[in-house]
Amino acid sequence: MDLLEYQGKQLFAKHGIPVPDGRPAGDVDTAVAAAEEVGYPCVVKAQVQIGGRGKAGGIKIAGNRDEAQQHAEAILGMDIRGPRGEGPFKVHEVWVERASEIDAEYYASIILDRSAKKVMTMLSAMGGMNVEEIAEKDPAALVKRHVEPGNGFDADRARRLAADAKLDDDVLDQTAELMVKVYELFNAEDATLVEINPLIVTSDRKVIALDSKLTIDNSALFRHEELAELRDVSAEDPQERLAKEKGVTYVKLDGNVGILGNGAGLCMATLDVVAQAGGEPANFLDAGGGSKAEAIVDALEVITSDEKVTAILFNIFGGITRCDEIAKGIIEASERIEIGVPMVVRLDGTNSEEGLGLLAEAELPDLHVEKTMLGAAERVVEMA
């Protein structure tokens, strides 16, 4: 899960990583009160998980109470799109923090390097722009170093990293100390990414984290109850929220062909064949392994809650999933919820004959059985 900037900064503070004084606010009054507490000038920052907030008008400096109020009114509730057209994300919360006087902007991150199976630490004196831009403009300016297994990452190693990145001499020790704390946080909180951009040097030569980007490993949330409770409602649309409540793996897309598959790989392949047949997938929905009828009812409820959906494709290849359970789920869902659009069903693998038999007996209206994945994709695109 990705944390919002302020959730990350609160986690930074907990681990002794310096951040500007700030408060979160979900409404204008709270935001103004927060501004009064942290003092002026302060910055009102939209809390959405997307880059380019500043350019989109989601970050504003307030010099006094009136400005704080104006900015909070403008930013709360606004829709922000990402630089690559992601979103829009509605702003439900702002973070109000004391404005910092900036001497220098650096870049710092610690990430899990999947290829090398090692933790990677990175520092650059060129902060403020995104890391891909740094790497493109001046690859030598981005110093990357793996933490070798068994070695750990101590202040000496961190200081060498900072020196090699050509950070200012007078802040090498401070930066090293901060990086060691980030590494401790990375391990203690089961993070897979911690990025600070910019990491700034203030006019009184203090190194502090002006932004935060953190990803926590979902599989480790069982040992981080306080993090598991954090949710970012702005990043979810109504279908995705419903899916989460139902425990269904669902990603909303822009098209009109609803898709239900089992297994992430097969489900992605289903999106591909629907697109190849000239259709536009409305979603990715992985019913998972060993799905029971009830899960199928939930999944159909999520898919049909998207009004754009004009036809639904079931592409199931039963391994541990039994096709008769899938068929039972389809029949039960037809009785319990208003589906209202044609369904194309392809069942193959474990117990597929039993499943197809159940569907034939049920004689559901507007349900069409296809034998192959490609045939099913073509059929559903015709009907959508």
Place this chain on the structure above:
Amino acid sequence: MSIIVTDDTKLAISGLTGREGSFHGLRNRDYGTDVVAGVTPKKGGQDVDGIPIFDTIAEAVEERGANTSMIFVPARFAASAIEEAIDAGIGTVIAITEGIPVHDMLRVYWRAKEAGARLIGPNCPGVLSPGKANVGIIPAHFFDQGSVGVVSRSGTLTYQIGKELAQAGVGNSSIVGMGGDPIVGSDFIDIIGWFEEDDGTELIVMVGEIGGDAEERAAEFISEHVSKPVVAYIAGFTAPPGKQMGHAGAIISGSSGTAEAKAEALESKGVRVGRNPTETAKLAVEAVGAAA
């Protein structure tokens, strides 16, 4: 011949006493896999349908000669079960368990490397060598014995391709589910390398998906070290950027890691890439025909 699991496999199953563990463990035995032991702490001395249970993997190795371990325990205990197997001297560990924390896997990965143990998974469907042994949850009846090695990040997609191969009369040497997690014990490179060395494998089918750069690295490896023909499929051509699709592995970030980029990387090294599972199976059947 086959890779990873063979006629010599003597399997100990951690978590055999659980509901899923016993269901799949007994199916593996019914297939002909030599399941020599189950391992569940504090249940030593019991048995599951005649398979003796031990408290520790070390005992299963000592008393029953186990050389392969399958991990079927809940995620929060799985990393230590893998470590226990490695410490007991098991040479091949196949971890089916889904949802093991990445930081735990980071530790386990290097522990396995140091010990020289081969780790498959986690979050994988296991390994099937048709006619010899099945370790994991792959439904064996979709696959015939033959000369095509399959390695995949996705389970159901593998079954889909396996069935299409079987319908065309093409069988498999081994089918390896490498798992969809960010950190897996064995990558495409490792597994394709074993297929290259395996006398019973004439053609390799690799099934990848968006996210990470395992397919791109495999493309480099294939061009330098693999003489056998390789056919590939990449799932996720229509996935939008920045969205996570189920597997932790299936993430696209920025421009790299897309299905298009992976397909190009492979094709530039002479690997034929199918645009869907059916086309991929056809390419494999053609390539086998050409080699024969």
